[in-house]
Amino acid sequence: MQSTKQLIKAGFIIRYLSYSTQFIRKRCFSSTTIMSSRPSVYVTRRVPQIGVDILRKTCDISQWESDDPVPRDVLLRNVEGKDALYCLLTEKIDKELLDRAGSKLRAVATMSVGYDHIDVVECSRRNISVGFTPDVLTSATAELTVSLLLATARRLKEGISAVKDGSWGTWKPLWLCGQGLDGATVGIVGLGRIGTAVAKRLQPFGVDKILYNNVIETKSAKEVGAHFVSLDELLKNSDFVLCCCALTDENRGLFNEAAFSKMKKNAIFINTSRGGMVNQDDLFKALSTGQIAGAGLDVTTPEPLPTNHPLLTLDNCVILPHIASATYKSRNAMSELTARNISAALQGQEMPCQVKV
Known part of the structure; x- marks a missing residue:
């Protein structure tokens, strides 16, 4: 008799556990369904x-x-x-x-x-x-652009290497002389948000003139006293040429052999836009033959640039790993x-x- 009661009781417990398991499964399935309805x-x-x-x-x-x-x-x-x-x-x-x-x-x-x-x-x-x-990245990119310009123009890469390898020697009047911004003409290709921010940061350095080239004239030019000119005129007259425009199918490879040949021998070229704006083979030729004085790049094609790329062999080319917006x-x-x-x-x-x- 006792054994029969125990069996009946055990049967109730088994059925209860079965119902409970099914209930839990249904609730879990329902919860999963609700969660999956979120984007x-x-x-x-x-x-x-x-x-x-x-x-x-x-x-x-x-x-x-x-x-x-x-x-x-x-x-x-x-x-x-x-x-x-x-x-x-x-x-x-x-x-x-x-x-x-x-x-x-x-x-x-x-x-x-x-x-x-x-x-x-x-x-x-x-x-x-x-x-x-x-x-949101305008200020950071403008800061980096000016930093890269100064590092390239004042030949900081070469100076740092000279300290590291011990070739510094005694002070020499003409050694490591570079281009200064005081009294210089700066040409900005693409006077948009970033280009305008760069121009504002360059003004305290005493630049004489800021030229710019856009598809159309821009109202922000008045804020920085920039003069709208053709691309050819900008390349011909600028001591510093800054690429700050967006990459499009129309301007891809804009800075090529033809463009570099129109620039001054002492000109510094800076690109913080996109690597596709530049024909890098033509840039290497311009830098290695003295067609232009130097270049600073925060962007390249491809990225990262292969460590055996010819541009990396040049002392007058400063290349950064695309860090224009790299502030916290x-x-x-x-x-x-x-x-x-x-x-x-x-x-x-x-x-x-x-x-x-």
Whole structure:
């Protein structure tokens, strides 16, 4: 009798546990379903945390947790089914990637001011909003541009090497003399936000004249007393030629043999725009033959530049690893704006900084 009661009791316990397990499974499935209803965002790099934290409040995040670019095959696999993509300059956002992402993709936001790596026309055709991060890196880029100009013009690279290798020797009146800004003519190709910010920072150095060339004249020129001239006139008359314009199909390779041949022998060329603006073979020839005095580059093609590249053999060429926006303040602001661009698009709103096609 006792044994029968125990069996009945055990049966009740087993059925109770079975019902409980089913209930828990249903609740877990329901919870998973709710979570998956949140928009999904793929972040293609380890980026300043502020942007990721903003997105986590309303989105499910998956991320390539590395300081190095995500491999193309991994990127293509991980964008499948995503609602938004948080990318960098190193990711090519083309038709192949958009096809792999699928019809759910509503937003592509790049943590950069340049967006030539994104097929914006194809994105527009698919009603995908594209965001970028202008303004927030203007000051940092302008600071770096002036720093690079001074380092190149005053031959700091050669001076540092002379101290390191012991070839400094005694003081010599003409040794390591470079170009100064006092009384100089500066030519800026692309007097936009960054170009204007650079011009403002150069004024206290006592430059005599600022020339600029744009597709059209710009109102900001009056702020810095810049004079609109043709590109040929700018190249011919400038002691310093600064490339500060966005890269387009029309101006790709703008600084080539023909352009360098029009510049002064003592001219310094600076590029903090995009590597594609320059024909690097022609630049090497101009620098190695004395056609121009020096060049400072923060951008190259490709990036990183191979360590055996001819430009790296020249003392009169200073090359930096694309660090124009590399301040904590600027990079945090870029990350935040990228996240806000995505958040707005996912809510059906226009991005704070949206590319217009």
